[in-house]
Structures are given as structure tokens and as C-alpha cells.
Amino acid sequence: xxxxxxxxxxxxxxxxxxxxxxxxxxxxxxxxxxxxxxxxxxxxxxxxxxxxxxxxxxxxxxxxxxxxxxxxxxxxxxxxxxxxxxxxxxxxxxxxxxxxxxxxxxxxxxxxxxxxxxxxxxxxxxxxxxxxxxxxxxxxxxxxxxxxxxxxxxxxxxxxxxxxxxxxxxxxxxxxxxxxxxxxxxxxxxxxxxxxxxxxxxxxxxxxxxxxxxxxxxxxxxxxxxxxxxxxxxxxxxxxxxxxxxxxxxxxxxxxxxxxxxxxxxxxxxxxxxxxxxxxxxxxxxxxxxxxxxxxxxxxxxxxxxxxxxxxxxxxxxxxxxxxxxxxxxxxxxxxxxxxxxxxxxxxxxxxxxxxxxxxxxxxxxxxxxxxxxxxxxxxxxxxxxxxxxxxxxxxxxxxxxxxxxxxxxxxxxxxxxxxxxxxxxxxxxxx
Numbered sequence: 001x002x003x004x005x006x007x008x009x010x011x012x013x014x015x016x017x018x019x020x021x022x023x024x025x026x027x028x029x030x031x032x033x034x035x036x037x038x039x040x041x042x043x044x045x046x047x048x049x050x051x052x053x054x055x056x057x058x059x060x061x062x063x064x065x066x067x068x069x070x071x072x073x074x075x076x077x078x079x080x081x082x083x084x085x086x087x088x089x090x091x092x093x094x095x096x097x098x099x100x101x102x103x104x105x106x107x108x109x110x111x112x113x114x115x116x117x118x119x120x121x122x123x124x125x126x127x128x129x130x131x132x133x134x135x136x137x138x139x140x141x142x143x144x145x146x147x148x149x150x151x152x153x154x155x156x157x158x159x160x161x162x163x164x165x166x167x168x169x170x171x172x173x174x175x176x177x178x179x180x181x182x183x184x185x186x187x188x189x190x191x192x193x194x195x196x197x198x199x200x201x202x203x204x205x206x207x208x209x210x211x212x213x214x215x216x217x218x219x220x221x222x223x224x225x226x227x228x229x230x231x232x233x234x235x236x237x238x239x240x241x242x243x244x245x246x247x248x249x250x251x252x253x254x255x256x257x258x259x260x261x262x263x264x265x266x267x268x269x270x271x272x273x274x275x276x277x278x279x280x281x282x283x284x285x286x287x288x289x290x291x292x293x294x295x296x297x298x299x300x301x302x303x304x305x306x307x308x309x310x311x312x313x314x315x316x317x318x319x320x321x322x323x324x325x326x327x328x329x330x331x332x333x334x335x336x337x338x339x340x341x342x343x344x345x346x347x348x349x350x351x352x353x354x355x356x357x358x359x360x361x362x363x364x365x366x367x368x369x370x371x372x373x374x375x376x377x378x379x380x381x382x383x384x385x386x387x388x389x390x391x392x393x394x395x396x397x398x399x400x401x402x403x404x405x406x407x408x409x410x411x412x413x414x415x416x417x418x419x420x421x422x423x424x425x426x427x428x429x430x431x432x
Contacts, residue, residue: 003039003300003301003302004301006038006301007301007306010035010294010303011031013034013035014032014344024287025286025287025290028291028343029290029294031294032290032294032297033297035300039300049293049296052296053293056292061166061167062285063249064173066277067252069277069281070273070277071115071252071253071256072114072119072256073274073280074270075113075114075259076114077270077272077273078256078260080224081123081124084224085102085106085127086220087220088102088106089131089212093210094211094212096199096208097195097196097198097206099128100137100206101145101195102128103124103149104188104192104195105188105192106128107120107124107152109224109227109228110123110124110153111155111156112157112231113158113227113231113252115153115154115157115160117150117338117372117383118150118153120149120153121153121383124149125386125390125391129146129387129390136207138202139398139402140205140402141199141202141205143384143387143391144376146387147384147403148194148376148406148409149191150375150383151375151376151410154338155187155365156181157184158245158249159177159368160284161338161339161371164339164343165368166364168291168343168347169346171360171361175428176361176364177238177245178235178238178431179361179362179365179425179428180424181427182423183417186423190409190412226259226262227259233248233255234251235248237251239431284339290343294344295347298348304351308355312356318357318358322366322418330370330373333371333373334377334378336374337374337375338375342371346367349367359425361425361428362424365424366417369410369413369414369417373410376406376410378400378403381399
């Protein structure tokens, strides 16, 4: 059998397994392992994979993943989500749609110390949905603002997704973290603008809340001050070259532990945070190893090089290739979640962008922003279902109705990043 045909059959087998409901990590491992054995034989397959998988699981660079996950788990259980929301509400709540705006800003702050979109969406759904309902907010706007704000967890550093992208492409994780700051701020600004437009056209969807005096504002800010300092410490040490991302992750995890102790977090929550860290890390590593096995098969079969050569031969140029990739991700986002898309496509697409001179740091931010759309686009929209699970009486139709302005905001942001790549590359250039 021709190697290219075998590669196509293997890719089709992967999609078939996913359609049958097989978890993505298992599906990639099975399809990749079977295809590699057929391509080069059992001995060569085991020889190549054995060393690769061992070096991956023992990689020093990937030790950043469990530490950032532990940091997020400890901070989540310390109750900071409620304090972040209260502080943001104190400044924005008096505006029309102010509670929804406060939710988005609080999601950005929570993402900065959590790194997980699902955790951000679930936490803010518990914190922000009840007060928005009590003030008469439409469920469509309230739930959609939480879902959109939750996507910031995989962009604003520290982001586990950016760590995995950096590992797979040998791109500097510190540069990726720094590059995600301005696009993250831009996302918050566009989401707030989307809420302003929605409440201007439908005032009854987001009535204004109560005005908060400056003494109370300052008191609420003092409650979240330590977390702001922890975020600045993590990013600052990376930006100025004082620490590597792995060292900064260790500082962040230790700082989160001190913060949780300062907040007198119940002892049982510490054990729960450790269990959550172990489970999340294990599941991420399992999916990563499955992706590596499948990527190894694609290289054996020559499918990665064939796809790269085929797209390059079209003569589309860098912009044309990026637009084609954008279209592919928008289609994939309708039935796959972000991690699966990144692990499946990056080994192929990265080989395409390298000869075109596209900056790998910019491409990492672009990839993450596009896959953010998959978290809020129907019919999958993982964040939508997370919120539906937390708010049991919420109609999924209301979520679908309210999410459109935020999807448009994301498309505008992607267009701006393509037109003005300096938005992502300015801070890394300053940091050197």
C-alpha cells in the first residue's frame, strides 16, 4: 500500500473513532500505533515511540503544567472568584450591562491565575449568574458573557494550552506567555464593547446596578491585591528574564499555597486541589502522548509533508495560508474542543508556516485565539455546556441566542491580529 494512502486511511480511522465517541487521546493513540506498525513495522515503531514517550513524560519543561494547574486549583478553592467579581462590580455595576461587563473583566482576572477555561466558566457561572438574575438580566446575555469570558483562560498567561503548543513546536513558552497579554486585554475590551452594543439595542437585557462608593471600592480591591501581585510576579520574572516559566510556575504554586492559607481555606480543600491537579495533569499528558503517537505516524506515512507541500504549491502566500487555516479551525470548532484541535493540527500546520516565515510565537497566539471560538460556537461549545451544567434551569437556546455578539467580537479580534501582528509581538520584542 502506498504510504500516502495509508496516511489518509489512518486519518480517516481517527475521525471514525472520534465519531464513535472514543476519547480523543485513545483514538489518536490507537490510530497512530496501528498505522505506524503497518508503515514501518513493529520493531521500528516501538523503538521510535519508546524513547519519544519517555523523554516527553520526564521532560523538565512540562513540569510547568502540574504546577500551574495546582496554582489554579488552590486559588479557585480560596474563594477568589467571588472577590474578583465584587471588585469589578464595584467599578462597572452602575453602567447599563455593567454586571455582565464586570463578569468579563473578572473572568480575565481569574484566568490570569487559573489558566483553565473550564474552571473559569464554571466558577463564574456560580458567582455571577445569581446576581445578574436578581437584577433582571436576560439569561441570554448573562450566560453568554460568562461563556465568552471563560475562553480567556487559555490565552491570558499562565495558559496550559500555550505550554503544550510551545513544547510541541519548540517555541519559547515565556515569549508565548508575554505575547498573550495584549490580545487578552483586547479580548476583554471587545467583549465589553459587545455587551454595550447589546444593552444599547436591548436595554431591558442588562439594567444598571447600584453605585458603589470609593471606600468600598478600595476595600474590595484590597481583597484581590495579593492575587494581582502574584500574577505580576509570575509574568514580571519571565518578562525580565529573572526566572524561566518552570521556575515562575513553582513560585506561583507556592504563592497560591500561601494565599490559600492566608484566606483560611478548609483543610479538605487542599486535598481536593491535589487530587484535581493529579487528574487534570494525567488527562492532559494522556492526550498529549496520543497526539505524539499519531504525529509520529503522520511523519512515517509522509502525510504531514504531503499536506504542507500541497498547500505551499497553491501559491497562496502567508496571508492566504492563514485564512485557509482559519476556515479549517472554524469548521473543526463545530464538533471538536480546543485541546483536541491544537494537538491534532499543530504538527501539520506548523510544518506549513515555517517556510513561509510566519513567526511561531504569533502563530501560537493565532492558534489559541481561533480555537477559543470552539469553546463558544454551537453545537459543541464546551463552555456553553459547562455553564448549562452549573446552572441547571438554564435553557441552552438562551445561550445560543446570546453568544452571537461575542463570536463576532472574536472574529474581529482575529482579523485585527492578522492585520496588525504587532499586537501579539510587541511585548515579546521588548522583552527580548
